Amino acid sequence: MSAVSVSWLRCYQQLQRLAQQLQLAQGSDQLHSCIRLASELNNELQQVFELQAGAAVAQLAILPADLALGPAQALKSWVLLALWSRLKHWPAARRDALAVSALMAACSEEKDKAPAALRLASKLKKLQVGGLTTNLLAGSFHQLQQRRPWQVHHDSPLLTLALQLGQQLQPQRQKALALDQVISQTLSQTTDEAVLAELNQLAQLAPHLYWCGRLAQDTVGRYWVICQLEVTDCLVLQYWPEQQRFATEAHKLAKQDLQLLAPSVMVPQHWLDRIQIPALSSRPLPTPKGLLEHSVLQKLDYQDLDAQVKLLEKQPLLAQYLLDNASTSNRKQTLVNRLRHALAMFGQDQLPLAVARAELLQYLQLQAYNQHNFLLALQDLLRHSMLLLGRYLSPALSPQQAGVIAACCSAPFWHHPSISAVPISRSTNQGWLLPELAQQYLLEPVRSQRLSAALLQHYQLPHWAEAVLCQYVSIDHRNFSLREQHGLWLRLCWQLSFSILRYPQAQASSSSLLQSLSPVLNLPQQSLELWQQQLIAAASPVCPLD
Numbered sequence: 001m002s003a004v005s006v007s008w009l010r011c012y013q014q015l016q017r018l019a020q021q022l023q024l025a026q027g028s029d030q031l032h033s034c035i036r037l038a039s040e041l042n043n044e045l046q047q048v049f050e051l052q053a054g055a056a057v058a059q060l061a062i063l064p065a066d067l068a069l070g071p072a073q074a075l076k077s078w079v080l081l082a083l084w085s086r087l088k089h090w091p092a093a094r095r096d097a098l099a100v101s102a103l104m105a106a107c108s109e110e111k112d113k114a115p116a117a118l119r120l121a122s123k124l125k126k127l128q129v130g131g132l133t134t135n136l137l138a139g140s141f142h143q144l145q146q147r148r149p150w151q152v153h154h155d156s157p158l159l160t161l162a163l164q165l166g167q168q169l170q171p172q173r174q175k176a177l178a179l180d181q182v183i184s185q186t187l188s189q190t191t192d193e194a195v196l197a198e199l200n201q202l203a204q205l206a207p208h209l210y211w212c213g214r215l216a217q218d219t220v221g222r223y224w225v226i227c228q229l230e231v232t233d234c235l236v237l238q239y240w241p242e243q244q245r246f247a248t249e250a251h252k253l254a255k256q257d258l259q260l261l262a263p264s265v266m267v268p269q270h271w272l273d274r275i276q277i278p279a280l281s282s283r284p285l286p287t288p289k290g291l292l293e294h295s296v297l298q299k300l301d302y303q304d305l306d307a308q309v310k311l312l313e314k315q316p317l318l319a320q321y322l323l324d325n326a327s328t329s330n331r332k333q334t335l336v337n338r339l340r341h342a343l344a345m346f347g348q349d350q351l352p353l354a355v356a357r358a359e360l361l362q363y364l365q366l367q368a369y370n371q372h373n374f375l376l377a378l379q380d381l382l383r384h385s386m387l388l389l390g391r392y393l394s395p396a397l398s399p400q401q402a403g404v405i406a407a408c409c410s411a412p413f414w415h416h417p418s419i420s421a422v423p424i425s426r427s428t429n430q431g432w433l434l435p436e437l438a439q440q441y442l443l444e445p446v447r448s449q450r451l452s453a454a455l456l457q458h459y460q461l462p463h464w465a466e467a468v469l470c471q472y473v474s475i476d477h478r479n480f481s482l483r484e485q486h487g488l489w490l491r492l493c494w495q496l497s498f499s500i501l502r503y504p505q506a507q508a509s510s511s512s513l514l515q516s517l518s519p520v521l522n523l524p525q526q527s528l529e530l531w532q533q534q535l536i537a538a539a540s541p542v543c544p545l546d
Helices: 003-024 028-051 053-058 069-087 092-107 116-126 132-138 156-169 179-189 193-205 288-293 305-313 316-329 339-365 372-390 399-415 433-441 449-458 462-468 482-501 507-521 528-539
Strands: 215-217 223-229 233-240 251-254
Touching: 003 028, 003 069, 003 092, 028 053, 028 069, 028 092, 053 069, 069 092, 069 156, 069 193, 092 116, 092 132, 092 156, 116 132, 116 156, 132 156, 156 179, 156 193, 179 193, 215 233, 288 339, 288 449, 305 316, 305 339, 316 339, 316 399, 339 372, 339 399, 372 399, 372 433, 372 482, 372 528, 399 433, 399 449, 399 462, 399 482, 433 482, 449 462, 462 482, 482 507, 482 528, 507 528
Parallel strands: none
Antiparallel strands: 215 223, 223 233, 233 251
């Protein structure tokens, strides 16, 4: 038996073991043990997936032999999430958290009408066990709970969809349906745009996703397992169902001569090694070190406009950010759709700043962070705060400078673990939790401000790199250096932004800071409410509930 087959059989056994342990688990220690086992199983499954993705896809097309209903559904849900996470280029931590939650939920015994995921979440909450896993499970089946998607963890709706599809692919009684049939039924029965978008993304893998690993019958009644799909032909292995035996030599048959059959019980054997799907594109998660080492900014120096256009055209996402910047920063707000036009608008003086901001936005986008939209809205609010208060700096802050400084100062949030674990709607007695966590993070200079300083230094803003480290100097004395003044100015920009997001809880602290710093920064003596009105008028802040 091949190594791939042995690995899958071992995973089957681990799934059964997880289901048994969950059935007996009552105390916190036992549930901790279940989560550890699910994590270990996920790690092994991920390794098997990387080794042979086609064999994983084949699990969607068969009914695994000697595997109970719950574990079999768990396996199918896991494979779907593994495909989605790779299509979305998610970081491993986000991928694994969702996968472990799916294994735990699907392997839990169904006892009543309430989904097993919600009953398990309730048990974990009661015992204060599970952390992120508990949050993900508690947010599943949000429609059944009469909650909005933004009231639960960002990834819980996808977890719900994977669990539902897993149940349909591995039914309890009726004849099993193939994945394409299940997706077709779901598409016809839902109007949920999020579900439609997820299924549409999964369909990018068609037709290989729907054919590879499937059992088919030819025109003379012989059975075949489809191993690989070509344009008009299939690479197949002959199969004898009565003996559960597979041929070792592959044949090529025309697709039109094969009739796909419903999923049936099949034993993992050497045929799994032969299942091939096109390689899923991978994209390494960019790191701050990689951003600094491979910055395009240094390559722009000493080049003429033609060379700059050619260089930037090689990075479509970065180029699109430059076009967006040019469209919103010109006086008439006219759409700019030519890169050469955009670069000419910036001019050689402002171009490095525009490219720096685009590069930072590209870096943040590629983090695949689940709170990306909220953090981007926070960054934009900070940028407008800087433009509002930057008019009183000498010299005044330019829009491109404000964009780069805001991006550098907010970039550390994309590496903040607590923010990613919180549903966007979560609130406490102190108000909205996300901006509260963000503001607390700014008080940790080692983790947040030093990264901002490194980015500002790299993007040729050394004075602001020093200033960002001076945001929280004591304001009791009055002899501030210029960099300390600018550090306090950054602190006030943040506070003004958070006074909007944390209204009214932050009113008192914001008003006090404004009153203390206005004389130091030569700001007009006006109330916090007036500053807030000006900021809202300029930024039109919205909460991205996606």
